[in-house]
Amino acid sequence: MIKVQNLAKVFGTKRAVDDVSFSVGRGEVLGFLGPNGAGKSTTIRMITGFLPPSGGTATVGGFDIVEEPIQARRLIGYLPENAPAYTDMTVHGFLKFTAEIRGLRGDARKKAVSRVVEMCFLEAVLHQSVETLSKGFRHRTCFAQSIIHDPDVLVLDEPTDGLDPNQKHEVRQLIRRMGEKKAIIFSTHILEEVDAVCSRAIIIDRGKIVANGTPQELRQKSEWAGAVTLRVKGVASSAVTAKLYQVPLVKRVTVVDDKGGHVTVRAFPKSGANGALAQAIGEAAHDWQIEQLQAEEGRLDEVFRSITMPDTAKEVAQ
């Protein structure tokens, strides 16, 4: 549904988005990750037609965003960052207006409005002015606006930003439910969200895509993926590390904790270990008193940091 090819955006001398390509199909939920200022919002604004791209193209449902912007925008539902809404309207008036501008009239409009009001739990504030709404309600009002025409493509810029945990949960559920039939892009810097909602994730840093895959695949990139944590009793930590280094699959061993006769170490696998490390270590340690032997899953936050941090660190050093 969405196809982005070599998209670029230059602000003055700064390349905010640099050669970004990806595609999202129906039934996919793409998480758009990255540190603040990485170019997430700029990319999203180009896809939704708010910013003209400096280079490259994007198509939505086969319509080019520059050549046929109106047709492309018809297919998109968009929740901008910070969920703006006309403060001088009531919630009902605002939804009616957005439905009308999406081409819904008469009965179709009434139905569309009452559908999203129900979906986003807005009955209580329906005739309240947007100005007086709490942040959560204003957010949901703007979200309701984005799904009022039941779009095929949904673009959400930080949809859970500023919501309380319950509301976050609700929004995630909603996204996951709708993701079954639509193509969804949403940006976030909250990593747990990726696991909770996405079928695929892209990490973008300084305008470039630095990782692209399912949350599972991304986790595999972590040094932690397949690492083994071992806790034994009554052995010196030096003896444990020495022994573990003899295991062929082990790349590196670190001592996590060494207190009161309990030693905890973590062994990181060489590439290609494919999860066989835990067994190998179990065998190597069979004559010790093992208190814990645990294979680690990869950790997204660690992947995220390792991919995006080096650059930031360099920048600071300069």
Place this chain on the structure above:
Amino acid sequence: MNSWRNVWTITKRELGAYFMSPLAYVFIVIFLLLCGFFTFFVGGFFERQEASLVRPFFDWHPWFYLFLVPAVGMRLWAEERRVGTIELLLTMPITAWQAIVGKFLASWLFLALALVLTFPVVITVNYLGDPDNGVILTAYLGSWLMAGAYLAISCITSALTRSQVVSFIISLVVCLFLILAGFPPVINVLQQLDAPRLVDMVTSFSVMTHFEGFQKGVLDSRDILFFLSVIGFSLFTTSVILRTHRAG
């Protein structure tokens, strides 16, 4: 067909927005008070002893509009920018032109309403004497066109900034130039330069010069064209500003 529907949707929303805030009522009340005060006291309506609205009533309009029209137009784009709804509006399946025209029309209709509400003045003059109502109607039309020209300029300044106050001040200054270019004291100074062409050129840019004809009851196509082209040009400039601002 479809595009006019979109324009009308925007216009309806904008008009609704005016009446949701106290600004609209305050504006109308101030406008009517000013009209009444200037017509009957400062303009010397009764002392003139003639059944005409040209001098006591319409003469003041360019000056009222100088303050009131930028106040009506200042929020059009500045507010969208400040709240961020501009991102919502311009990613809807409408063209920027439809949004610009829709917003402009809403404010222009609002000004028309304010003008229509001055009808007691017309009734008064008709009760007291026997005025030429054709002239009054033409002058009303001219006044409305002039308000449209001011308003279109306010659209530009509103699109330039996210601050309504800045927009108000800039458009006030620009509109002041449009008035002064045809203001007698200014013309006198220019005439001393002994360059009749220059005088003609400068005065032809003034709303005063072009409003004059309407006040006399003359519908000159050049005058109508002047106001319409100011409106067209300003709205076009607004669209350029909106586009380049987005381009960064």
